[in-house]
Amino acid sequence: MLSGSNTASGVAAMAAYYQRFDPAAYLQYNYTPPRADFERKDSIVPWKLACLHRAFNEGDVSGELLVDIGSGPTLYQVLSGCEVFSKVLLTDFLEVNREELKHWLQDDGGCNLDWTPYLQHVCKLEGRRYDQKAAKLRQVITDILPIDVHRPQPLAHDALPSAGADCLVSCFCLESVSPDLAAFTRALGHIGRLLRPGGHLLLIGALGESYYFGGPGVKIPVVPLTEAQVCDSLKESGYTLIRLEVYTLPQDMRVGVDDVTGVFFAKARKD
Numbered sequence: 177m178l179s180g181s182n183t184a185s186g187v188a189a190m191a192a193y194y195q196r197f198d199p200a201a202y203l204q205y206n207y208t209p210p211r212a213d214f215e216r217k218d219s220i221v222p223w224k225l226a227c228l229h230r231a232f233n234e235g236d237v238s239g240e241l242l243v244d245i246g247s248g249p250t251l252y253q254v255l256s257g258c259e260v261f262s263k264v265l266l267t268d269f270l271e272v273n274r275e276e277l278k279h280w281l282q283d284d285g286g287c288n289l290d291w292t293p294y295l296q297h298v299c300k301l302e303g304r305r306y307d308q309k310a311a312k313l314r315q316v317i318t319d320i321l322p323i324d325v326h327r328p329q330p331l332a333h334d335a336l337p338s339a340g341a342d343c344l345v346s347c348f349c350l351e352s353v354s355p356d357l358a359a360f361t362r363a364l365g366h367i368g369r370l371l372r373p374g375g376h377l378l379l380i381g382a383l384g385e386s387y388y389f390g391g392p393g394v395k396i397p398v399v400p401l402t403e404a405q406v407c408d409s410l411k412e413s414g415y416t417l418i419r420l421e422v423y424t425l426p427q428d429m430r431v432g433v434d435d436v437t438g439v440f441f442a443k444a445r446k447d
């Protein structure tokens with residue numbers, strides 16, 4: 177187990193693990209079938225996309241600026257939000273992930289995953305024509321910034337307007353970058369400072385995960401969360417929970433890349 181919560185050594189140990197993170201392998205492990213099988217009702221990615229579609233489109237989420245916290249090398253988390261917000265910021269700790277996202281934005285053929293099935297699936301949910309989604313995304317994603325959720329100010333001081341973001345989305349990040357539960361809760365508070373009061377947080381994460389592979393042989397420790405801990409941490413860090421949904425992994429979704437037992441989706445509002 178890593179040493180104490182948010183101590184320099186605990187956080188530094190996590191940062192050291194991430195020096196070996198391999199975006200291409202990570203995408204292969206989690207964002208291809210069976211976990212991303214758009215023909216299967218019980219596949220994880222369609223479940224996540226349905227949660228995000230509903231959360232962005234039920235009338236209470238609005239504003240100009242959406243910030244994705246810890247984007248990693250993935251885009252799926254903003255496919256619905258890009259129709260609601262005029263500005264979207266992607267963020268990640270690692271240069272290799274920011275580069276992966278830039279490849280997609282610049283459409284330079286350097287991507288390690290074809291996002292077409294994802295865009296098609298979300299357009300089907302929205303009843304929208306597919307051929308405008310990529311252009312819309314490239315139009316609203318205005319920057320890809322470095323972030324560290326363990327800093328009280330996770331982004332550069334001039335990254336956001338003074339009022340803050342209108343909405344945050346964060347998927348599978350906080351629990352897998354924190355040395356323990358206290359650091360996870362503190363990180364929730366840090367990202368909350370980026371959000372205006374009354375703004376929404378859409379948080380997706382792993383339940384019961386104690387490790388995952390961020391590449392071949394790159395075993396990264398994770399804070400194993402329960403639903404109750406997620407609810408308590410949100411409350412403790414200044415959010416009001418609106419809805420919590422849980423997906424339990426069927427046996428054949430447990431493919432050996434982690435020991436996840438479930439996935440949670442939380443929609444919350446900053447007090």
Ligand SMILES: Nc1ncnc2c1ncn2[C@@H]1O[C@@H](CSCCNC[C@@H]2Cc3ccc([N+](=O)[O-])cc3CN2)[C@@H](O)[C@H]1O
Pocket residue numbers: 191194197206211220221245246247248249268269270273323324325326348349352353382385388434436439
């Ligand atoms: N201090 C930091 N601040 C912000 N971001 C940071 C920091 N350190 C690293 N990062 C950044 O955060 C990371 C985000 S990827 C974290 C992976 N999370 C676990 C993985 C994901 C996953 C996906 C799908 C499914 N499923 O069931 O379908 C299960 C699971 C469970 N395993 C990475 O981009 C790193 O670059």
